[in-house]
Amino acid sequence: MPASTPTRTVEDLVAQLTLDEKALLLEGVDAWNTNGVERLSIPKLFLTDGPHGVRKVRANVGAFGLAEAEPSTSFPTSTTLAKTWDPALAFEVGAAIGRESVALDVDVLLAPGVNIMRSPLCGRNFEYFSEDPLVSGVFGAAFVNGVQSTGVATSVKHFAANSNEDYRFVGDSVVDERALREIYLRAFERIVKDAAPATVMCAYNQVNGTFCSDNQELLTGILRDEWGFDGLVMTDWGPPTTASPASPPAATSTCPARSSTTGPRSSALSATGACRMGCSTRPSRGY
Numbered sequence: 001m002p003a004s005t006p007t008r009t010v011e012d013l014v015a016q017l018t019l020d021e022k023a024l025l026l027e028g029v030d031a032w033n034t035n036g037v038e039r040l041s042i043p044k045l046f047l048t049d050g051p052h053g054v055r056k057v058r059a060n061v062g063a064f065g066l067a068e069a070e071p072s073t074s075f076p077t078s079t080t081l082a083k084t085w086d087p088a089l090a091f092e093v094g095a096a097i098g099r100e101s102v103a104l105d106v107d108v109l110l111a112p113g114v115n116i117m118r119s120p121l122c123g124r125n126f127e128y129f130s131e132d133p134l135v136s137g138v139f140g141a142a143f144v145n146g147v148q149s150t151g152v153a154t155s156v157k158h159f160a161a162n163s164n165e166d167y168r169f170v171g172d173s174v175v176d177e178r179a180l181r182e183i184y185l186r187a188f189e190r191i192v193k194d195a196a197p198a199t200v201m202c203a204y205n206q207v208n209g210t211f212c213s214d215n216q217e218l219l220t221g222i223l224r225d226e227w228g229f230d231g232l233v234m235t236d237w238g239p240p241t242t243a244s245p246a247s248p249p250a251a252t253s254t255c256p257a258r259s260s261t262t263g264p265r266s267s268a269l270s271a272t273g274a275c276r277m278g279c280s281t282r283p284s285r286g287y
Helices: 010-016 019-024 078-082 087-103 133-148 177-184 186-195 216-226 265-272
Strands: 047-049 108-110 153-159 199-202 232-234
Touching (some): 087 108, 087 133, 133 153, 133 177, 153 186, 177 186, 199 216
Parallel strands (some): 047 108, 108 153
């Protein structure tokens, strides 16, 4: 009888990674993948958009193209789902999308979106649940639990105070402490504590003068230290940033890979020794 292969833990794998390999894991590759480490049998992971179905493109190029996607079910919008006042239904929708993700070899579903509908002019309001942080948090947590019950990871977005689409790459959401915590962060807090999402995606915009992907207070002080989040924090695709290798970004992973004009973030971080890797022992599909 052949000997069984010993179970590898995340900690064992991290201990075997070189500094360059650790840095590569902090950056996307192609349009929708993470880097893998072949020598340790760490596969690339495939990420794709939700939240109303699995939007997997057939060609792994271009983050924003809508053509040539694999067929998948189009579910009612998040706004419509919240109008049912039935979080159990949100769980079932999440689980159904999770099963389709498994069938399409998707590892991370970039959903749900739980930003607050601050203005009717926001172009992505239909992707969000409500103007109410309690409703958004309850339905968001149910959706996350549903998707992750199938072994597919979620990415709760866009953290935080992303309330408009015009100038979303450069805008600055100026919010006082009370409004930020009681309105714009409350849904994220509930989801992190009640559903333990595998990842959180930070927004493009600035919050009080600092881009979210660089915002240590938001991504480390509040999300990790206060709320206890132990998963991965990823950027939205092609984020603006002011961070340098000497002052690493607060986000854990940059998606997708940086262009050749700016140079890979992973090389710069590795060269300066500014690479810091955390890990979660939460099981995920494919390991």
